[in-house]
Amino acid sequence: MLGLLFFVFVLAVFLGLELISKVPSQLHTPLMSGSNAISGITIVGALVAAGQPQGGVIVTVLGTIAVAAAMINVVGGYLVTDRMLGMFRHKDGGAK
Amino acid sequence: MFAPDHPLITTLYIVASALFIVGLKMLNRAATARRGNLISGVGMLTAIVATCLLAGMKFHWILLGAVVGSAIGAVAASAVKMTAMPEMVGLFNGFGGLASMLVAWAEFHKWRAEGWAAYHQLLGPGAPDSPRFTAAAIAFTALVGAVTFSGSVVAFLKLAEWITGRPILFRGQRLVNGLIVLTVLAAAGLVTVRPEAPWAYGAFAVVMVVGLLLGVTSVIPIGGADMPVVISLLNSYSGVAAAAAGFIILNNGLIVAGSLVGASGLILTNIMCKAMNRSLGNVLFSGFGATESSGEAAAAQGEVKPISVEDAYYILEAARSVVFVPGYGMAVAQAQHVVRELGQLLEKNGAEVKYCIHPVAGRMPGHMNVLLAEANVPYEQLVEPGDVNPTIENVDVAIVIGANDVVNPAAREDPKSPLWGMPIINVDQARTCIVLKRSMRPGFAGVENPLFFKPNTRMLFGDAKASVSALVAEFKAE
Numbered sequence: 375m376l377g378l379l380f381f382v383f384v385l386a387v388f389l390g391l392e393l394i395s396k397v398p399s400q401l402h403t404p405l406m407s408g409s410n411a412i413s414g415i416t417i418v419g420a421l422v423a424a425g426q427p428q429g430g431v432i433v434t435v436l437g438t439i440a441v442a443a444a445m446i447n448v449v450g451g452y453l454v455t456d457r458m459l460g461m462f463r464h465k466d467g468g469a470k
Numbered sequence: 471m472f473a474p475d476h477p478l479i480t481t482l483y484i485v486a487s488a489l490f491i492v493g494l495k496m497l498n499r500a501a502t503a504r505r506g507n508l509i510s511g512v513g514m515l516t517a518i519v520a521t522c523l524l525a526g527m528k529f530h531w532i533l534l535g536a537v538v539g540s541a542i543g544a545v546a547a548s549a550v551k552m553t554a555m556p557e558m559v560g561l562f563n564g565f566g567g568l569a570s571m572l573v574a575w576a577e578f579h580k581w582r583a584e585g586w587a588a589y590h591q592l593l594g595p596g597a598p599d600s601p602r603f604t605a606a607a608i609a610f611t612a613l614v615g616a617v618t619f620s621g622s623v624v625a626f627l628k629l630a631e632w633i634t635g636r637p638i639l640f641r642g643q644r645l646v647n648g649l650i651v652l653t654v655l656a657a658a659g660l661v662t663v664r665p666e667a668p669w670a671y672g673a674f675a676v677v678m679v680v681g682l683l684l685g686v687t688s689v690i691p692i693g694g695a696d697m698p699v700v701i702s703l704l705n706s707y708s709g710v711a712a713a714a715a716g717f718i719i720l721n722n723g724l725i726v727a728g729s730l731v732g733a734s735g736l737i738l739t740n741i742m743c744k745a746m747n748r749s750l751g752n753v754l755f756s757g758f759g760a761t762e763s764s765g766e767a768a769a770a771q772g773e774v775k776p777i778s779v780e781d782a783y784y785i786l787e788a789a790r791s792v793v794f795v796p797g798y799g800m801a802v803a804q805a806q807h808v809v810r811e812l813g814q815l816l817e818k819n820g821a822e823v824k825y826c827i828h829p830v831a832g833r834m835p836g837h838m839n840v841l842l843a844e845a846n847v848p849y850e851q852l853v854e855p856g857d858v859n860p861t862i863e864n865v866d867v868a869i870v871i872g873a874n875d876v877v878n879p880a881a882r883e884d885p886k887s888p889l890w891g892m893p894i895i896n897v898d899q900a901r902t903c904i905v906l907k908r909s910m911r912p913g914f915a916g917v918e919n920p921l922f923f924k925p926n927t928r929m930l931f932g933d934a935k936a937s938v939s940a941l942v943a944e945f946k947a948e
Contacts, residue, residue, distance in 0.1 A: 375596025376603065379717060379725060386726045390733025393494050399829050400849055402738060402836030405497050406705055407559045408507045409734045412490055413566040413708040414514065415727035418521045419573035419715045424535055425527035428592060429580035438535040440572035445539025447566035452511045453547035454558060459504040461843045
């Protein structure tokens with residue numbers, strides 16, 4: 375299992391490096407805030423901590439705060455990226 | 471409801487990962503970027519749904535956290551001004567780091583409360599036999615998450631100018647930072663080696679507290695002009711923290727998404743460093759510009775030639791080609807809309823108008839592009855230094871609006887300058903260069919700019935927005 379996790383990890387890093395290598399500079403900000411929203415994936419761990427009974431009240435409290443923090447990251451990140459990209463679209467020639 | 475290794479749950483996480491990959495890929499091109507962001511958002515929703523389908527989930531606390539977090543995120547995202555985007559992106563990123571740190575803490579607490587045997591059971595069938603692997607993952611996640619959080623908060627404070635944007639330096643700073651790093655590594659090592667010792671919880675607390683301190687001390691010595699590097703690096707960190715959290719709870723979805731973010735953040739960081747001709751180490755550790763502004767640079771000066779709005783108008787009125795070079799000053803003055811208006815008037819007057827944007831202009835990657843897009847400048851007119859520099863001699867007027875270091879010819883001419891070797895926009899080689907500037911103070915990096923003393927440079931002093939508005943008024947008066 376651990377070997378598989380590292381395998382996935384290394385492949386994902388290389389995939390990430392390949393995916394992003396040639397970004398036009400006008401998209402730097404949206405790319406950054408869009409990928410920033412993806413880092414909110416840690417919400418998965420937060421949900422488990424807040425929703426599962428093990429560990430008692432402290433884990434629940436930590437999990438709940440983590441859910442809130444991750445949701446700020448996720449919702450804020452996606453919305454702000456969408457707002458920016460929306461501005462890139464409505465040019466006089468329309469979307470391009 | 472389903473066990474964590476149920477095929478449905480696994481499938482949903484795989485779908486989420488694929489959606490993230492497709493979404494990121496689409497963010498690479500202007501035409502598909504918005505849809506890409508949406509697709510990546512659907513991926514996030516898929517991952518959240520998969521997690522909520524796990525057996526034994528109780529939702530009242532989750533709902534509380536999710537409602538509060540979503541509300542804050544939504545309000546902040548829709549209220550933020552485009553000029554304040556760098557600090558907002560930085561802050562959102564910090565919350566991702568905080569969440570990862572808290573997840574690591576919750577997992578460690580669970581482990582300590584239930585004991586290794588029960589916790590090992592909880593981790594599921596593929597759990598590592600040695601507690602040390604999980605302990606190392608917990609300590610690493612907490613550390614990176616803590617650095618991301620406090621580092622992002624400091625970056626936010628600097629960018630919002632709640633604290634000074636200049637490098638904050640003190641004697642023995644490197645020694646202090648070195649001690650902090652050693653302490654945090656030692657504590658993380660102790661947690662890894664003896665996770666079940668009675669004092670291990672204390673060591674874990676040290677990892678978190680000193681990790682938070684490390685985030686602060688590593689960002690305060692970095693000046694405002696280097697913020698694009700810091701913001702993209704912190705972005706990378708938040709991905710690394712999420713991927714590390716995936717190694718705690720053994721979740722491939724977290725590992726894939728976190729690694730993608732970590733890798734893309736690194737690439738952006740690299741692009742930013744290249745645009746300044748500096749290494750990452752130099753950006754992070756040098757306290758750039760805090761010490762080197764004075765002495766011989768000041769000696770190599772000539773006469774500054776101010777220009778009135780009226781005279782600037784006559785120059786522009788006769789110009790056939792005009793290049794705007796915006797910088798952070800345009801963001802501060804919120805001048806993007808009047809700049810666009812001036813650009814339109816110049817075009818109507820028969821001039822060819824371009825906006826040349828340096829990759830590190832402003833306070834985050836692509837900052838100026840966002841502002842000019844907000845002002846409806848068609849992105850065909852937004853060009854990069856490489857497009858303008860080869861033919862800059864044929865440009866009648868280059869208008870520099872609140873940019874400084876990215877047009878500093880010392881980068882080309884003065885091997886002693888801290889900017890030496892940085893690729894700049896060669897506005898000093900245009901026929902005329904008009905610099906809009908509040909006063910003669912040096913730029914954010916604190917480096918003197920010989921551009922202001924060149925024979926073909928004219929200084930239009932005053933607030934950028936007021937100056938551009940006055941020029942617009944002159945054109946309209948015609």
